[in-house]
Amino acid sequence: MRFTSLTTSHIKSDQKAHDFCDKQYIIPLEQPLVLTDLFTVNVLIPWLAAMAFGVFVGATPGLTATMAVALIVPISFHLQDPNAGLAMIIGVSFTAIFAGDIPATYLRIPGTPASAAATLDGHELAKQGKGGFALMLDLFCSCLGGLIGVGLLVLVAGPLAGFALLFSDFEYFWLGVLGLSMSAFVTQGSTGRGLIAAMLGVLIGTVGMDVVTGTPRYPVLEVIGSVELMRGFDFIPIMIGLFGIAEVLRNIKTEVSWSASSVEASPTPVRETLLAIWKHKITLFVSAICGTFIGALPGAGADVAAWGSYGLAKKASRDPDRFGHGAVEGVIAPTSANNAAVAGAWIPALVFGVPGDAVTAIVLGAMLMYDITPGPELFKGDMKQVHGIFWIAFLTQLMLLPVGFVGVKVFGSLMRLPRRYVLTAVVVFSVVGAYALNNSLFDVYVMLAFGLVGYVLESNRIPLAPLVLGLILGELVERKLRTGLISSGGDFTPMFTRPICIGLIMVLVMMFASGPLMRMLRRSRASG
Amino acid sequence: MLWIVTGMAASWLGVDAAFGQESAAASNYPEHTVTVVCPWSPGGGTDRVSRFWAGALEKEFGQPFVVVNRTGGAGAVGHFASAHAKPNGLTIGMITFELSTMHRMRISRLTYEDYECLLQVNADPAAIIVRNDAPWQTLGELLDDVRARPGELRMSGTATGGAWDLARAGLLQAAGMPIDSVVWVPHPGAAPSLLELMGGHLDAVCCSVPEVASQLENEQVRVLAVMANERMENYPDLPTAKEQGIDWIAVGWRGLALPKGTPPDIVKLLSDRCEKIAASNDYREFMQKNGFGITIRTTTDFTEFLREQHAQWKSVVEAAGYDKGLTSNNDPGPHALPWALVIGLIAVGGWEFARGTHPVAEPAKEQGSLLRLLLVCIALVGYIVAVTWLGFAVSTFGFVAMTTWKLGARPWAALLAAGVILAIVWLLFVVAFQVQLPQGVLGLPF
Numbered sequence: 024m025r026f027t028s029l030t031t032s033h034i035k036s037d038q039k040a041h042d043f044c045d046k047q048y049i050i051p052l053e054q055p056l057v058l059t060d061l062f063t064v065n066v067l068i069p070w071l072a073a074m075a076f077g078v079f080v081g082a083t084p085g086l087t088a089t090m091a092v093a094l095i096v097p098i099s100f101h102l103q104d105p106n107a108g109l110a111m112i113i114g115v116s117f118t119a120i121f122a123g124d125i126p127a128t129y130l131r132i133p134g135t136p137a138s139a140a141a142t143l144d145g146h147e148l149a150k151q152g153k154g155g156f157a158l159m160l161d162l163f164c165s166c167l168g169g170l171i172g173v174g175l176l177v178l179v180a181g182p183l184a185g186f187a188l189l190f191s192d193f194e195y196f197w198l199g200v201l202g203l204s205m206s207a208f209v210t211q212g213s214t215g216r217g218l219i220a221a222m223l224g225v226l227i228g229t230v231g232m233d234v235v236t237g238t239p240r241y242p243v244l245e246v247i248g249s250v251e252l253m254r255g256f257d258f259i260p261i262m263i264g265l266f267g268i269a270e271v272l273r274n275i276k277t278e279v280s281w282s283a284s285s286v287e288a289s290p291t292p293v294r295e296t297l298l299a300i301w302k303h304k305i306t307l308f309v310s311a312i313c314g315t316f317i318g319a320l321p322g323a324g325a326d327v328a329a330w331g332s333y334g335l336a337k338k339a340s341r342d343p344d345r346f347g348h349g350a351v352e353g354v355i356a357p358t359s360a361n362n363a364a365v366a367g368a369w370i371p372a373l374v375f376g377v378p379g380d381a382v383t384a385i386v387l388g389a390m391l392m393y394d395i396t397p398g399p400e401l402f403k404g405d406m407k408q409v410h411g412i413f414w415i416a417f418l419t420q421l422m423l424l425p426v427g428f429v430g431v432k433v434f435g436s437l438m439r440l441p442r443r444y445v446l447t448a449v450v451v452f453s454v455v456g457a458y459a460l461n462n463s464l465f466d467v468y469v470m471l472a473f474g475l476v477g478y479v480l481e482s483n484r485i486p487l488a489p490l491v492l493g494l495i496l497g498e499l500v501e502r503k504l505r506t507g508l509i510s511s512g513g514d515f516t517p518m519f520t521r522p523i524c525i526g527l528i529m530v531l532v533m534m535f536a537s538g539p540l541m542r543m544l545r546r547s548r549a550s551g
Numbered sequence: 552m553l554w555i556v557t558g559m560a561a562s563w564l565g566v567d568a569a570f571g572q573e574s575a576a577a578s579n580y581p582e583h584t585v586t587v588v589c590p591w592s593p594g595g596g597t598d599r600v601s602r603f604w605a606g607a608l609e610k611e612f613g614q615p616f617v618v619v620n621r622t623g624g625a626g627a628v629g630h631f632a633s634a635h636a637k638p639n640g641l642t643i644g645m646i647t648f649e650l651s652t653m654h655r656m657r658i659s660r661l662t663y664e665d666y667e668c669l670l671q672v673n674a675d676p677a678a679i680i681v682r683n684d685a686p687w688q689t690l691g692e693l694l695d696d697v698r699a700r701p702g703e704l705r706m707s708g709t710a711t712g713g714a715w716d717l718a719r720a721g722l723l724q725a726a727g728m729p730i731d732s733v734v735w736v737p738h739p740g741a742a743p744s745l746l747e748l749m750g751g752h753l754d755a756v757c758c759s760v761p762e763v764a765s766q767l768e769n770e771q772v773r774v775l776a777v778m779a780n781e782r783m784e785n786y787p788d789l790p791t792a793k794e795q796g797i798d799w800i801a802v803g804w805r806g807l808a809l810p811k812g813t814p815p816d817i818v819k820l821l822s823d824r825c826e827k828i829a830a831s832n833d834y835r836e837f838m839q840k841n842g843f844g845i846t847i848r849t850t851t852d853f854t855e856f857l858r859e860q861h862a863q864w865k866s867v868v869e870a871a872g873y874d875k876g877l878t879s880n881n882d883p884g885p886h887a888l889p890w891a892l893v894i895g896l897i898a899v900g901g902w903e904f905a906r907g908t909h910p911v912a913e914p915a916k917e918q919g920s921l922l923r924l925l926l927v928c929i930a931l932v933g934y935i936v937a938v939t940w941l942g943f944a945v946s947t948f949g950f951v952a953m954t955t956w957k958l959g960a961r962p963w964a965a966l967l968a969a970g971v972i973l974a975i976v977w978l979l980f981v982v983a984f985q986v987q988l989p990q991g992v993l994g995l996p997f
Contacts, residue, residue: 076983094983190750215906222899226892226893238657275924376771381592384742388841396765447968455976458988462620464938471935504883509879513880
């Protein structure tokens, strides 16, 4: 059963391996993978096509990166070259996460959940007529964040995965609490209103099945007889409603001119972008590292990574008040982190053969079909397959630049259509997007209802970002606390005594105490 | 007025057509797209199997068979959807193990009796898996250790009351041990449980063998016992529980079924074709690639098997106390968090209210017309209602054309916009993603 190199895998004695290699459409990677293998027409064309497809899917709310990958996998099996298949899959996953930022910036509708943070500063910049600049920032930072993520994947996959394994329920609980506390930092204005939004988010997330026992949480809903409500709300229809439909409603109420274009013709300045990135290189770097690590945790994904680094960047900023009003760091941080997280999710997948999220779960299934068995053995010997995957992931980041640029341009010119068309199209695509997820009209009504909720909340100056964070993290926090307690036999002490827990608690305390402490220091220095 | 009359006429025609379809015999089955409802999420094992069957049936009948994932409620939502679909053969349900237990645990009232069972397509036995460096070499050693220190060892593999939890509960019961002598830690599935196992947070995992195939190959884990009647064809080295003196069988299974009341000729036609596919080489290859075991039971055998399963799990569920609820003593329970949140919301909301809003700079009151907002909301709801009745294509065309026209577009531009948007939706969602958009009573393609 040894699996030191691919050639030996051929002569594995067991019948399963034999059958694997007999099939004509399962082609083991026989030769060591060199770069020239990737630069062939048979690989490059499906690769680029898949990435272009990824832009479409990512930019369409309701179509997720998971769906795109699930769709690409069966197609990739028809290709003769397994590299082409892997390149398509990896290409789609990274591009879709980037492309989610495009509608988030222009229309305030996140294309994927990982892009929800781009509705803050990215959209503000677009409103100031700098949408092109924001998206160029997104593009370059996605590429750089992805590169850092892949770099970490190459360099420290083993140790990092080992560290992630140490996380058990209580550690995830504190991580979730840390993330929820971020909502206090991502909000502008009153902290109280931010808290209300966060709690509302968690409360909305509790509708449906209980996360631990899987039984209906509110039996009242059973009496009403709504199977759909018993299932609970899906995140994506809520997100489309809160941001997209609410924005349409606001436009409808205040708009006077329907023939004007929705976005100013905004240039996509490369030089200015690069300068801005250079100025905030530390933000980018820290966000990407933080994103990779969060992505490597099996319980958290690109969405958590984006919010986490946004909060971190705001906390670290000298002038946090600019956040939410078009701060450049507010664009850079989440977009670098979410692409890095996609790379991070590969770490547990490759090291343990256990997927970190839904996308890598599908990819793992595909890799098994290519006769690549993920796991520690993959990192022994000459690591041919690993190198292949690394090169593909690496080059995907570079290819993201041209593909993404075209995507930004095409989307930008669509945005210059008169507003009456754009708003109507947004409604139609929101409806289809909400419907497509579960093929259920119920989700469409949920989306409409949350459109109204989002509109009402924002009119009362209750921010939506903490609500989204609550929706994402509420489940994690509750589930991990309760499973942790079941696991420990009802004992709370490990929650405070496990070493990583102590570390996380200290970070939490520091986060809350740093503000007042700094103020005290400054005051004492001023008086003394 | 004219519109209303034509609309009513059209819907009458649609209703007529629908009745006409139902009375048609199996001779022209299927008249149009058939939906295969998968109760689990895209990318998972059941989804992959569903997609294989949809593809194979499509080739067989020459009409599109589309997989629709209706997830949630531990499988209850998807099973409900397929059991309660129109019994005309145009909806096929993928049914799984959970159907045998969900009514016992009061997740749903569904049983196998709500279906016309077509064909069992797969069965994978449960297995007990430990880390490679674990001290136990046989199932007996593990169980002895559990007997020596009850309530200390921790296992997982799925949620409480899930297939693999019940499998290990039945194993303990068969070994004459109390079910709570092992702590079952609920995790969402086999993959996260395996990570916890490797991180040392769990002592053993119960799940099917294909789910640990790569860890087994990498020698990260060992299988102590497979809960099958005999050794698995793909894994002849793995011992069964029966060999080790514990007579207990637990399999996770998947099958195809039609809603109860489907005309017998359609059931017959589909089951014949399904048997043909199940016997094909393609199917064998597909299942072997995925590591899934093949167990085929045809209509009557499958129904009989489900009757047995129905009875088998009753005692396990009752012994585990899951018929009374799935909460453990150490679990704060499903209502702790919502109550805490309600109290928190009242507290913070009250504080914000008491503090008032004046200290914060009031933003300029948003200008605009509330009436227009109200009208648009009504239009939106009307659009969705129309989608249900007129189908997606007609109502979207109408909605886009009407809205853009009302917002000042010229009539030809409004029609063009409607056409373009419809074309994009069709290409991206219907063609590329095979989403089945509502057809309405008219039965238009989408």
